Amino acid sequence: MRVTEYEVATINYLYMIGAAHQINSLKVYLYDLITETTRLQKIMSWCNPVLGVNDEEAARIITYEKGLMLPLKLYHFAYQKYTIEKEFSFAEQLISVVNGVLQVSTTEDEVDSITYAYSALLHDISNMHGNKKERIWEFTREELLELFNLEAKILKINNQSPIMRPTKGVLIMQISNFILKSRHNYNEDYICKYLPKNVAEESVTNHQIWMKKTELLNDKREQKVIPELFQDTSWVKYDWIKDIDFTATRTYYVSCFSKAINSNEMQKDYGQCLYGYKNDRIVDLIAPIGIMKLKKRNNANDDLPDTIERPYISQVIAFDVLYDETEAKKELEYLFDVINMFAMSDSEKKQFLQEILQYWILSVKDYEWQEEKERRYVIFLYEDYDYKEVEVDDTFLKIKTSLFLTPDFIIGDNPGRWEIMRQLYAKRKALFSREYLFCEECLMQDHDAAVMQMPQFCPVCGSSKRKMVNHEE
Numbered sequence: 001m002r003v004t005e006y007e008v009a010t011i012n013y014l015y016m017i018g019a020a021h022q023i024n025s026l027k028v029y030l031y032d033l034i035t036e037t038t039r040l041q042k043i044m045s046w047c048n049p050v051l052g053v054n055d056e057e058a059a060r061i062i063t064y065e066k067g068l069m070l071p072l073k074l075y076h077f078a079y080q081k082y083t084i085e086k087e088f089s090f091a092e093q094l095i096s097v098v099n100g101v102l103q104v105s106t107t108e109d110e111v112d113s114i115t116y117a118y119s120a121l122l123h124d125i126s127n128m129h130g131n132k133k134e135r136i137w138e139f140t141r142e143e144l145l146e147l148f149n150l151e152a153k154i155l156k157i158n159n160q161s162p163i164m165r166p167t168k169g170v171l172i173m174q175i176s177n178f179i180l181k182s183r184h185n186y187n188e189d190y191i192c193k194y195l196p197k198n199v200a201e202e203s204v205t206n207h208q209i210w211m212k213k214t215e216l217l218n219d220k221r222e223q224k225v226i227p228e229l230f231q232d233t234s235w236v237k238y239d240w241i242k243d244i245d246f247t248a249t250r251t252y253y254v255s256c257f258s259k260a261i262n263s264n265e266m267q268k269d270y271g272q273c274l275y276g277y278k279n280d281r282i283v284d285l286i287a288p289i290g291i292m293k294l295k296k297r298n299n300a301n302d303d304l305p306d307t308i309e310r311p312y313i314s315q316v317i318a319f320d321v322l323y324d325e326t327e328a329k330k331e332l333e334y335l336f337d338v339i340n341m342f343a344m345s346d347s348e349k350k351q352f353l354q355e356i357l358q359y360w361i362l363s364v365k366d367y368e369w370q371e372e373k374e375r376r377y378v379i380f381l382y383e384d385y386d387y388k389e390v391e392v393d394d395t396f397l398k399i400k401t402s403l404f405l406t407p408d409f410i411i412g413d414n415p416g417r418w419e420i421m422r423q424l425y426a427k428r429k430a431l432f433s434r435e436y437l438f439c440e441e442c443l444m445q446d447h448d449a450a451v452m453q454m455p456q457f458c459p460v461c462g463s464s465k466r467k468m469v470n471h472e473e
Contacts, residue, residue: 001044001061003037008067015069022312024127025284031075031125032133034068037061038080059084070117071124074098082136090136091143094121095150102154115158119151123170126177130188130279138186141334144178152341162342163352172352173315175338176359179331180319187320189259190278190460191375195404196271197415203404204416209286210396211253211379214362225325225364226357235329238336240346245354246361251381253397254362255286259320259373262411262461266372274411275404276442276460280318282377285403288314291386314387315380319363323370332360409444409460428469440465 011030018026038061045058064076078094085093101114128134139147151171155162162171195203203209214222227246230236260266262274292310322328335356339349362378379397381387389400404416405423414420424443428436437446437454441463458466 001037001041003041003061003063005063005067008063011072012067012069015072020310020312022315024124024313025129025281027124028127028129028134030072032131034064034072034076035079035133038064038076039083042080042083070113071120074101074114074117075121075125079136089143091139091147095146098150098154102157108158111154111158115154115160118154119167119170119174122147122151122178123174126174126181128181129281129283130181130186139178139182141179141182144182145338148175148338149341152343156343162344163348168352168355171342172356172359175335176317176356179335179338180317180359180363183320183322183331187259188279189373190261190276190408191257191259191280191282192261192277192411193255193257193275193404194266194270195273195275197273197413199271200273200404201415204419207400207402207405208391208398209255209401209403210398211255211286212396214252214254216395217254217256219365219369221366223361225366226328226361229325229329229332235333236336237333238340238349240349241336241353242350244350244357246357248361249355249358251383252362253379253381255377255379256372257282257375257377259375260371263371267412272412273414273416275407276409276411276444278408282403283316283318284313285401286377286379286399287316288379288381288390288399289388290314291388293386311388317359317378317380319376321369321372321374321376322364323367325364328364335360407443409439409442411442411461435468435470438467438469439463440467445469 011033015027015030017023018030041061042059059080061076064073068076074094074097078090078097081097082088082090082093088096098114098118102111105111105114125134125137128137152162155167160167162168223246227244230241230244233242236242257277258266261276267274290312292312294308294310296304296306296308322331336353339352339356342349342352344352359378362376365374379399381397391398402423405420406427407420410417410420421443424445428445432445432447434447438444439458439461442458442461444458444460446459454466454468457464
């Protein structure tokens with residue numbers, strides 16, 4: 001198998017574009033690509049004995065080793081070790097590779113390089129969407145402790161403060177992403193949105209999703225459960241956790257989805273039109289496009305403009321809501337243990353905790369809401385940024401999106417059905433390259449549901465109106 005220097009350069013370029021514009025899904029795609037290429041190279045190496053070739057290094061991809069950017073190169077080595085040896089989990093192999101590099105790093109630059117590569121890698125894959133290819137990144141809570149412990153260790157060796165930017169922001173995002181996504185052992189039930197008929201009809205033409213400010217959500221105790229847990233801190237084992245300030249540091253907007261598929265109660269309360277999704281690609285479809293204004297540094301080239309504008313994808317966090325205070329406390333204790341690993345003073349740990357709890361405050365509700373099985377998507381907006389294709393009024397944030405035109409499936413009497421069918425057909429025609437299962441009732445399309453034989457009923461809606469479709473049809 002041949003991987004050219006041009007391909008490696010293209011991967012690196014796309015990675016830099018993803019980093020500059022905060023297109024996290026692009027970076028995740030590149031890790032998926034490296035996973036697939038590394039695995040295929042291993043399989044191709046099995047042919048060497050048959051061909052009479054004796055090459056002990058046949059599984060290597062030299063262009064990857066020489067040319068990939070550091071986080072991608074580290075991932076390649078770790079995944080290669082994982083897929084060839086088949087003895088340990090991916091987390092264990094990643095830790096093994098990083099420790100091996102640390103042992104042979106003799107200069108400050110070498111230590112700095114592995115520190116950057118490891119932190120960036122963890123941050124990048126923490127933005128996974130829950131696809132089947134990404135299962136090896138679904139670390140257990142025990143594995144996460146080991147991964148974070150190693151990160152704390154190398155940051156200390158590198159004399160890098162966890163409380164200074166940009167390290168602090170990277171840590172907060174990766175820690176919150178991994179812990180919140182690992183709730184319920186990375187529950188991968190279908191995700192759905194219930195809409196009333198009039199809203200479903202309007203979404204066909206306005207191409208918008210509307211999100212309420214948190215203080216206007218239908219739960220009057222919104223954002224109160226987590227602060228109440230800290231009123232009595234007898235359950236907290238660290239002295240530095242006291243008098244936590246829960247004042248919001250930014251504006252939050254929440255879009256509430258559900259994992260209660262085809263629920264009569266949910267249809268009664270929120271609308272009979274169900275839009276279904278298989279994973280968290282929702283994050284990409286609802287994230288606003290912001291404009292970042294960058295100022296020229298004092299030592300920059302005189303030919304450069306004083307300011308430039310750069311578009312970026314705004315931050316969206318996703319999580320299953322917890323409805324059990326005991327479970328919430330257990331998770332918070334886990335978070336405290338993670339923070340306590342890092343080399344910070346007690347006051348710095350408290351500051352770090354206060355900032356990361358901004359991610360938690362919307363993630364726990366009272367038990368009375370548990371039937372909704374809510375999955376939340378929270379958008380953070382900042383006053384000093386300009387946002388495109390966004391409308392804000394006293395109640396709603398309105399964002400342009402294709403979310404309701406290209407769902408993975410629909411259930412219910414949807415007035416936009418014909419337009420959704422047209423858009424999904426165009427999407428399949430443009431993107432799909434192999435046979436897939438298609439349900440004529442809920443419009444579900446699935447490449448994995450019929451590997452050996454076509455199922456008797458649709459795995460989503462139970463309809464018998466399903467067929468296998470060749471990509472050329």
